[in-house]
Amino acid sequence: MEGNTPAGLPTGRDLPEVLPAWLAKNRSLASLPWCPAPAAYRISSGTYRTTARIHAMPKLSAHSRARKIKLLLFDVDGVLTDGKLFIFPAPPGTEQSVLDQREKEQSARHGGQGGFGFHSQSMIEAKGFHAHDGTSISLARLAGIKTGLITKRISETVALRARDLKLEYVRQGVDDKRTCFEEIVRQAGLQLEEACFVGDDIIDLPAMRAGGLAIAVKNARAEVKREAHYITPHAGGDGALRDAVEFILKAQGKWKKIVEAYIGERSPTAAVKNK
Numbered sequence: 001m002e003g004n005t006p007a008g009l010p011t012g013r014d015l016p017e018v019l020p021a022w023l024a025k026n027r028s029l030a031s032l033p034w035c036p037a038p039a040a041y042r043i044s045s046g047t048y049r050t051t052a053r054i055h056a057m058p059k060l061s062a063h064s065r066a067r068k069i070k071l072l073l074f075d076v077d078g079v080l081t082d083g084k085l086f087i088f089p090a091p092p093g094t095e096q097s098v099l100d101q102r103e104k105e106q107s108a109r110h111g112g113q114g115g116f117g118f119h120s121q122s123m124i125e126a127k128g129f130h131a132h133d134g135t136s137i138s139l140a141r142l143a144g145i146k147t148g149l150i151t152k153r154i155s156e157t158v159a160l161r162a163r164d165l166k167l168e169y170v171r172q173g174v175d176d177k178r179t180c181f182e183e184i185v186r187q188a189g190l191q192l193e194e195a196c197f198v199g200d201d202i203i204d205l206p207a208m209r210a211g212g213l214a215i216a217v218k219n220a221r222a223e224v225k226r227e228a229h230y231i232t233p234h235a236g237g238d239g240a241l242r243d244a245v246e247f248i249l250k251a252q253g254k255w256k257k258i259v260e261a262y263i264g265e266r267s268p269t270a271a272v273k274n275k
Helices: 015-025 062-066 098-109 131-142 156-165 177-187 202-210 222-227 240-251 255-266 268-274
Strands: 041-044 047-050 071-074 086-089 123-126 146-150 169-171 195-199 213-216
Touching: 062 213, 062 240, 071 177, 071 240, 123 156, 131 146, 131 156, 131 240, 131 255, 146 156, 146 177, 156 169, 169 177, 177 195, 177 202, 195 202, 195 240, 202 213, 202 222, 213 222, 213 240, 240 255
Parallel strands: 071 146, 071 195, 146 169, 195 213
Antiparallel strands: 041 047, 086 123
16 A cells, blocks of 8 residues: 555654654554554655555355355255266166157257167166255255255156155256256245355356355365365265255254254154144
8 A cells, every 4th residue: 555644644764663653652543444563564765655455354154154044955966966877778668758858859959870879768867865865855944944956967866856855946957057046046035145055066166156155065076165165074975965954054053953843743742742
């Protein structure tokens, strides 16, 4: 910073010797934000300069961001699963899946070339999901947090799992995850800072950047981890979503209460009371 000298501030080549005494005498002025420590000054052509830095507003911590979350959205492959895809040919006569139809449409557009020409047979896609992640959806729901998934692939396995988990928002076949993320936030009647996205790969970055809290799973790519506010202790498909929900609920001070509510819903005494 170089410019006009505050009223009464000594200048000249004797500044280093006089400034400390002047600051001691004018403590009210010395405490002002524009007045750096004496050591920050140096002399140049009879004027003063300061090497003091003007600090930006402190960034919100991950916990502060998590306290605002009312909507939790996440990717599937690599987050709900470990990212592996198991695809098997279906037995003859099996009804075509949505995924089969999409692949055959692509095959027709490419004239059967480019590796799409072998889909004369239906296929079965298998994925593995962790039970702890399923529990985390129930915990989030008890806390009033809405949940949903956004994934690029189209999978009936995912549709079945989403129905089983009673997710409020299910979006498959999405290339532009940010736009989809923002549309869901608007549909939920929330602000972007109240929404969180959990991802693992670079396709998830736009959605992660759009929300108030960005979470990367342990197995996420380095580029994704660098931009995350929180990284889960467990990898995708191994309870990572549970880590995310637990982190959010603990930041909101709801964890113990929600756990007890979850247990209470499933206890025999609670079942008797509800009859």
